[in-house]
Amino acid sequence: MVAWQKRARLATLVVGVGIVAAVFATSRRREGPPPATPVSRADTLAVVETSGAILRQVKGARENFRLEAEKQLTYQDGSTKLIGVKITIEREGKTYIVTGNETKAGSNQSNIEIVGNVHLTSNDDLDVTAGTATYTEDEGIVRAPGDVTFKRGRMSGTAFDFSYDKNRDQIGLADKTNITLAADPKGEGATRITSGSALLARKDKFASFERSVHIVRTDQIIDSASAIFDLTQDEKHITGLELTGGATIAMPGAAPGGLSGLAGDNIKLTYIPNTEILQRASLSTGASLRLAGDKGAPEKTLSASTLDMELAPDGVTVTALTAREQVKLDLPAPKGQPSKSIRSASLVGTGDAQVGLKAAVFTDNVEYRETGGTPPVQRIVTSRVLDTTLANGFNDIRLARFSGNVRFRDGGTEATSAIVEYQVPTGEVELTGKIGNALPRVEDERVKVDAVRINMTLPGPKLVAEDGVTTLLKPAKPGAGTAGGAKTKIPGIMQQDQQVNGKSDKLTYNGETSAMELSGNNATLWQGDTKIQGPVIQVDGATGNLSASGGVRSWMVVQDTNAETKAQERSVARGVGQEMAYDDSQRKVTYVKEANLVSPQGDVKGNTVVLFLGANGQDIDRLHAVGNVTFKEKDRITVGEELNYSAATEEYTMAGTKDKLVRMLRREQAECKESTGSALTFKRGADSLAMKGSEGTRTQTKTVNCSELPPSN
Secondary structure (H helix, E strand, O other), X not given: OOHHHHHOXXXXXXXXXXXXXOEEEOOOEOOXXXXXXXXXXXXXXXXXXXXEEEEEEEEOOEXXXXXXXXXXXXXXXXXXXXXXXXXXXXXXXXXXXXXXXXXXEOOOOOEEEEXXXXXXXXXXXXXXXXXXXXXXXXXXXEEEEXXXXXXXXXXXXXXXXXXXXXXXXXEEEEEEEEEEEOOOOOOOOOEEEEEOEEEEEOOOOEEEEEEEEEEEEOOOEEEEEEEEEEEOOOOXXXXXXXXXXXXXXXXXXXXXXXXXXXXXXXXXXXXXXXXOOEEEEEEXXXXXXXXXXXXXXXXXXXXXXXXXXXXXXXXXXXXEEEEEEEEEEEEOOOOOOOEEEEEEEEEEEEEEOOOEEEEEEEEEEEEEEEEEOOOXXXXXXXXXXXXXXXXXXXXXXXXXXXXXXXXXXXXXXXXXXXXXEEEOOOOEEEEEOOEOOEOOEEEOOOEEEEOOEEEEEOOOOEEEEEEEEEXXXXXXXXXXXXXXXXXXXXXXXXXXXXXXXXXXXXXXEEOOOOEEEEEEEEEEEEEOOEEEEEXXXXXXXXXXXXXXXXXEEEEEEEEEEOOOOOOEEXXXXXXXXXXXXXXXXXXXXXXXXXXXXXXXXXXXXXXXXXXXXXXXXXXXXXXXXXXXXXXXXXXXXXXXXXXXXXXXXXXXXXXOOXXXXXXXXEEEOOEEEEEEEOEEEEEOOOOOEEEEOEOOEOOEEEEEOHHHOOOOO
16 A cells, blocks of 8 residues: 555635635545556656546544545655645534645645636535645645635625634735625625735634725725624624724615714624624724714714714614714804804713604814804703704704803804703893803893893894893994994993993893893993983984883083083982883983982972983973973972973973963062963073063062072971
8 A cells, every 4th residue: 555545634715704624634444446447647757557446534433535546646855746636524513525626735744735727616606716725734825826715695795815823713805805795695795805815714603804994884884904703603694893994884774863974993783693784893092983964964973982872773873972072063054044063071971772862962172063054053062961862863963962161162152051952943042140240131232131041042142140140231343233233332321432331130132233231120321420210221222212101310510501610510310200211312211100300400399390401411401390390499489280491591391271370389589479371481500581472461579478489497
């Protein structure tokens, strides 16, 4: 018996996802050859040439190896060659058949080479084709240089340079790896993988790919420098996929709010057991994800140092999301709407399989922005925490609740408070909570408002402030004005170059019209010695008009010529009435119902009292009172129905009615006189008096008791 028949060894080949190759050698016994017949020599260098060789290996009662060859050649150096080879191997319940044109073995049969039309098949549907294959016993490695093709069930592919390590049960594809997985009977699971090299480890249930990995699946397009697939025990499904090196995953066709793409230097995916549906994803180092927008709207993007997410059973709807370090969320909007962006140190999102993400909390160094749109906005909010309520994922932020030293800026408007709740679709903002001892505040170039609670509506802004409200009206800056170009005016009875203070229980303010209302117990508006006080005070910042109601008291700085010294003097006129109105275009102050005005001209009461001011807003120009008028001066009281005064002539006229004459009491030296008539005309600070009678009525003057007049000083 020749040497190769005593020590023959052989190898097996396995290729692809589920491709198995087995090559091994063992002791064996040879069946006796059939009777020799004359044959032609296949190789004249061979020292022994045999036809129809068969080699079997039996373990126990079972044959697990069989080699058949059309010819066997043995050479002087002890090497052998088999021609027309067929090898059948039984291993771990599987049957492998290898065929080839020739098999060469070294002198000790430790190195074997199969040359020409190498073909491997198995009973588990494996089919491998190569040009040549070699096996080295010391390494336990089969190598097939050059092009290799393979298929098994739904899987087929090609590669360049194949190797199989029988000890580790691993297959290596050195280059040009191209694997295709056909769709299953349901039309799902179609996959194509291309890469440089690949390693398929059946025993350890994983497959790895290196260099320019490109994977196309039904709903995913994957690119990375390398990829590792974790497989189920039956190798029919992927349990996990780890991508490294500039990895990207595109998911075309995602529904609005659904996951449409991933990117990162490292991506680890976990799939629902026994499916190809993505269940969980972890991304690190330059991690980012994309969420599909509504039809016609751009995608939303989220980036961070690390991202972890869980998905619904559809594999694209995000139900939980965690982002850490350098979190950036960009939410571009359709034309005409403002785009949004959020920056923070961390993010935690929660939701369910029906609607996706429903809430997201951003923490530490939060910055929220809205920009663009029609009309354009520039809105920036900073805080420690941002808690959002979502609709359709990040496609629609319904509520943004900021907390922790919040600063809200909208164009020229700035607001601060401990907590800000922003209803994004409607532009409604609520400010509550103190920062230290500071109440919530809203401020723009025209007003500053502090209160326990402030509701603001954008744009405008429109404000409703309540509880402990303090207000500051600012003088217009040079060149400043409203959108229409007109300056916002301080109430005309006050100085235009100085600020005005206010306090009230409640304040409403419309920044678009510059209209303001202060209300509550003793609402007050003041500037220096000028002050308006009442249950309701209204200011029209566009015109400079002012009104008050509900029982009003006022103090106004006026300027007048002293009747005795003729010197210009400033003093404070005090006014009272159920209602008060100031018309800046006429520089007219009107008190209505139980009206009373005390000024340098005297003390006048009536149903209505009207004071006309000069061009500087302080000079007393005219005075008018009507309805049960009583006018008191030093040493003089006049009662009638209507009073008029002109500063130009320093002359008063008091008129009565048909049924009620004018009556004047005046002190003249040591006695008092009473004069009556239908009308009286008299000078300020003078004793001159002109009386007028009426039809059927005479004017008269008489001496009376001085008890009705105040004591003379």
